[in-house]
Amino acid sequence: MSVRPLSEMSIPEAGQFFMLQTGKTYDPLLKRPFSLFRYQNGILQFLYRIRGKGTVCMAEIQAGDVMQIIGPLGNVYPSPAGDFIAVSGGIGIASLFSLLKKYPNKAYLFYGARNCNELLMLDEAKELAKEVCITTDDGTVCRKGLITGPLKEHIESAVFTKKPLPIYTCGPTPMLKEIARILNGSGLNCFASLEEVMACGVGACLGCVVKTTSGYKRVCKEGPVFNIKDIIWE
Amino acid sequence: MGIDKTRAKNKEAGKSKPNLSVEIAGLKLRNPVMTASGTFGYGEEYAEFVDLNRLGAVVVKGLSIIPKPGNPAPRIVETPSGMLNAIGLQNIGVHAFIKEKLPFLRHFNTPVIVNFFGDSVDEFVQAAGALSNADGVHGLEMNISCPNKQSGWCIFGTDPKIMSEVVSAVRTRTHLPLIVKLSPNVTDIGAMAKVAEDNGADAVSLINTITGMAIDIRRRRPVLANATGGLSGPAVKPVAVRMVWEARKAVKIPIIGLGGIMCANDALEFLIAGAKAVAVGTANFVNPQATIQIIEGLESFLDEEGISDINDLIGTLIV
Numbered sequence: 001m002s003v004r005p006l007s008e009m010s011i012p013e014a015g016q017f018f019m020l021q022t023g024k025t026y027d028p029l030l031k032r033p034f035s036l037f038r039y040q041n042g043i044l045q046f047l048y049r050i051r052g053k054g055t056v057c058m059a060e061i062q063a064g065d066v067m068q069i070i071g072p073l074g075n076v077y078p079s080p081a082g083d084f085i086a087v088s089g090g091i092g093i094a095s096l097f098s099l100l101k102k103y104p105n106k107a108y109l110f111y112g113a114r115n116c117n118e119l120l121m122l123d124e125a126k127e128l129a130k131e132v133c134i135t136t137d138d139g140t141v142c143r144k145g146l147i148t149g150p151l152k153e154h155i156e157s158a159v160f161t162k163k164p165l166p167i168y169t170c171g172p173t174p175m176l177k178e179i180a181r182i183l184n185g186s187g188l189n190c191f192a193s194l195e196e197v198m199a200c201g202v203g204a205c206l207g208c209v210v211k212t213t214s215g216y217k218r219v220c221k222e223g224p225v226f227n228i229k230d231i232i233w234e
Numbered sequence: 235m236g237i238d239k240t241r242a243k244n245k246e247a248g249k250s251k252p253n254l255s256v257e258i259a260g261l262k263l264r265n266p267v268m269t270a271s272g273t274f275g276y277g278e279e280y281a282e283f284v285d286l287n288r289l290g291a292v293v294v295k296g297l298s299i300i301p302k303p304g305n306p307a308p309r310i311v312e313t314p315s316g317m318l319n320a321i322g323l324q325n326i327g328v329h330a331f332i333k334e335k336l337p338f339l340r341h342f343n344t345p346v347i348v349n350f351f352g353d354s355v356d357e358f359v360q361a362a363g364a365l366s367n368a369d370g371v372h373g374l375e376m377n378i379s380c381p382n383k384q385s386g387w388c389i390f391g392t393d394p395k396i397m398s399e400v401v402s403a404v405r406t407r408t409h410l411p412l413i414v415k416l417s418p419n420v421t422d423i424g425a426m427a428k429v430a431e432d433n434g435a436d437a438v439s440l441i442n443t444i445t446g447m448a449i450d451i452r453r454r455r456p457v458l459a460n461a462t463g464g465l466s467g468p469a470v471k472p473v474a475v476r477m478v479w480e481a482r483k484a485v486k487i488p489i490i491g492l493g494g495i496m497c498a499n500d501a502l503e504f505l506i507a508g509a510k511a512v513a514v515g516t517a518n519f520v521n522p523q524a525t526i527q528i529i530e531g532l533e534s535f536l537d538e539e540g541i542s543d544i545n546d547l548i549g550t551l552i553v
Contacts, residue, residue, distance in 0.1 A: 029316060029317060053312075200273075204518070205321070206304060209307055216324065
């Protein structure tokens with residue numbers, strides 16, 4: 001979905017998100033958080049998968065409709081000093097894409113999806129990344145299985161151990177948990193963009209917290225990007 | 235005065251701006267629109283969206299003498315035209331609030347009402363005492379929809395005896411205007427409002443959230459980690475309006491009405507039912523500028539109706 005802001009807005013950065021009004025009635029009531037996918041020529045773009053009530057309504061928005069959005073919100077991906085690894089699961093590519101675009105030809109992209117139809121923006125991502133490794137859960141294209149498989153092999157490889165790179169990731173919670181498990185004790189920096197149900201998006205409702213080594217943190221305010229080693233998985 | 239007479243009188247008064255100011259428990263509010271506790275943080279979270287100087291009052295998130303970490307996630311879930319929350323009263327504690335958050339609020343010329351609670355009567359009294367001595371706190375709102383550890387975690391606000399004990403104990407400890415926020419999870423809201431009044435409350439606010447539940451049918455588990463949560467949003471508004479009307483008949487002290495107010499028309503229902511002020515809660519999440527839009531909407535309604543003073547509208551329900 002492409003959105004042209006009607007009022008002044010600060011320039012959004014990779015990792016940040018927006019709260020989007022999805023419908024025009026009280027049901028769905030709350031705005032939904034979406035990562036910035038692309039920002040160019042003053043147009044904000046969001047990539048979403050139709051999954052629940054909110055995204056069903058979003059799909060019905062017509063060109064020219066005026067909806068309320070709040071943003072940019074949250075923190076940003078820390079800038080990589082050089083090359084980096086990006087691990088995307090499913091629609092997580094929406095958040096990582098802006099990072100690939102900001103740092104072209106720097107990323108080793110590990111991209112997993114359920115099947116070949118859900119490998120969104122693959123061609124564009126291939127162009128922006130240095131190297132790409134793809135998996136699909138059902139094996140419709142490329143390697144069958146979860147993306148954490150090849151990621152683990154790569155991290156354990158001699159090439160990587162010699163020159164470790166920071167990792168940036170966004171995707172479903174089970175994937176993030178597995179990455180945290182793989183990296184546990186490795187000392188590697190891994191920045192994960194978390195997804196959580198939100199009511200306000202601006203730090204007031206305390207609804208979107210995640211448990212960290214220093215207590216509950218708001219995904220909307222202290223996040224959405226966290227160092228994965230600080231997260232305590234429930 | 236009948237509706238037509240009021241209109242006629244005010245039309246004569248000419249086109250000057252209608253008076254929106256109201257007085258609650260000795261607090262002069264520039265308009266009757268306040269924020270609902272727990273939906274506006276400590277004020278600063280919304281300061282970039284809302285000029286706090288335009289609000290009737292700011293009611294900050296509930297505080298306890300001992301900071302609380304809150305509940306595990308998930309803490310919120312959207313339901314039809316509403317949401318359930320089980321934040322678990324997470325807060326930084328009274329002392330950190332006074333030191334870190336209150337200085338910011340002192341920059342504004344808007345009354346600050348601090349919502350507070352405790353696990354015991356003693357904790358309520360301690361919190362009220364500390365807040366009453368703080369510069370920049372203009373009123374207190376007691377959240378009695380929390381459990382009392384001395385009575386087997388029974389909710390303060392659903393048992394008239396425990397409620398009268400805690401309200402009277404806090405009353406002796408504070409000189410500030412004292413608002414008691416009533417729980418709607420009772421059979422007779424009027425009787426509970428009367429308990430608050432009889433034990434020294436200067437005003438009551440109602441309703442707090444209605445206890446509810448949502449279930450994940452695939453996992454056969456509650457959606458919220460806490461199993462149950464408080465329902466808020468437009469879904470609860472008719473219940474809240476009814477309860478304000480019932481409380482109005484039961485007590486003489488002012489009522490602050492809240493529960494699902496999204497727009498000026500919603501606020502007007504509460505005012506007509508007998509609330510002297512209203513609080514806007516979940517609407518802040520949906521639209522950060524909701525409070526301001528409601529204030530502007532109230533003013534236009536008074537203009538349209540030819541009413542020069544909002545106080546002439548309060549409690550004018552004809553049944």
